[in-house]
Amino acid sequence: MDLIRHLECFVAVAEESHFGRAASRLGMAQPPLSQRIQRLERELGVRLFDRNSRHVSLTGAGTLLLQDARDLLVRAEALRGAARRISQGKSGLLRAALPSDIAGETVAAALADLNDRHPGVQLQLHELATSDQLAGLAAHELDAGLIHHPCDVAGLELGPVLRRELGVLLPRHVAAAALAEVPLAVLRGHVLALFPRADAPALYDDVLTTCARNGYTPPGVRHGRGSGFVRGLILSADAVAFASRDTARADGGGSDPAVVWRPLAGAPLAVRSSVAWPRGRGDTAVQAFAEAVSEALRSTAQAGPDIADRPLHLRPVAEYLL
Template sequence: MLDSRRLRYFLAVADALHFGRAAERLNISQPPLSRQIASLEEDLGTALFHRNAHHVVLTPAGTRLQSDARDILASMARAEANARAAAIGESGALTIGFTMCAAYSVVPSYAKTFSTRYPEVDLTLREVLSSDLAAQVSDGTIDAAVVLAQAVPKGINQRTVVREQLCLALPRAHRLSSQRRIVPAALRDEVFVAASMDIAPSLRQAMLAQCEMAGFVPRIGMEVHLQQTILTLVAEGVGVALVPASMRKLQTSAIVFKSLPDAVSISQQLIWRATNSNPCLHNLLSIANPVE
């Protein structure tokens, strides 16, 4: 059976075509080198060198092995390097799930930073409903997820990575769109487009809390699952919405975003399974700094 030591010894002789000089390069004496070459020839069942008192010449089998041995040793070196890289998360695969809110907050910066630092890692991003992400982290479908703040199952670790205020999204033609300052109480008679409680409970609760602070219960005209859909409906004039401030990055001429005084805050968390041993996950955690 071929092994790396005997291949290295063979290449030293094949390159030097002299056992003495090859032994000097390998920093060993000549007799052990000769024994290793003889052992290799015996295992292969063929001579690799023609030897006489004055010359060492490669046989056809030796010439072929000289070429193959370089490839074999290079491949073994790459395999060792790849294994070490995988052990510290510099290669391999990582899957991150996220909600649409996270697509406009931290996920783009995570993806850019991680891909720059660890270009050999196969990074996959999956946009999933917030209510489904914890289950996918638990069953190992994804390694980590950025979710709206929520209670997570036992065995799931979490850290807060985003804390932002709600802002008001209005159709551009709305009567309030030109006002510099809008108080939440001015929305008392408005129809709201909102995330459903079962899909994004923390977002829905934040919206209700904002309205409660202003002394009214919002009139929900339509419930949807995705923030993109909420804003599409706002743009069409179906209603107004309270959305995370990061959604301002969704630039559209049909919507006006307004800050609110005493705006309620909402958080996003990075969650991951405590028993996940993927080394790439550790490197993601080094990027995803917690916020106070």
């Protein structure tokens, strides 16, 4: 059944309250229109109209479904329009996402580069955690996104995996703040401020596993995303947090009188990221987004190629011992 065409018939009859006028509006004969309405009613399992020889009116079910039908027709027309623009090489809608831990400078550079590479693209950009991006990609509600590894990459294609080393944000008055590089073991006794585990379960576990293996088992973990909230946790509880140099600089880590950023000795922690998209759906707009985001990470966040032999897919279960 051509659902869109049947819904067009439903909406026309509902708005005209007359099969003859609706048939004329649709450019078709009345008997086929009546047959389409009957088939739609059978398909939906409800009666849409009360009919007699002189009058047609919506049933209660028809009234409830009418706005949904109109909304679907609007979306279908938008889809047709986007497809026409794409086929003509003019533009297309790109639904993409970036995580919240990307510095504003990186976001701006990526968007400017994308506009240069694909000026016709209509970008619908979201700020989403890795777990939400994976769900959106699987449901085809997103066309591309910058995800953090390790995570479940089944059914996805990936751009280059780039690495940003993490340092530590800590109160300026604590002893570790005087060090040029901070070993993880020196952070013993400090509560850790970390993103919620639901955002990227495998990465969350990977961070805590690495900390434990390097002598730092935090006495507690507090969760936060926004830089202001995390800063409050650091100041209120002498907590520490991990951040890349670029995000720390953007959040005032270099000029904050109360919080400082220091690199970690031996660079044990890093965020590994890549642009991902559903397999087989990497059109020119997606490729342009992947290239723009990757270049922005290299130029503004000092991200480099991930050459470590680390898995991209790690089951989201705790592997550390507290």
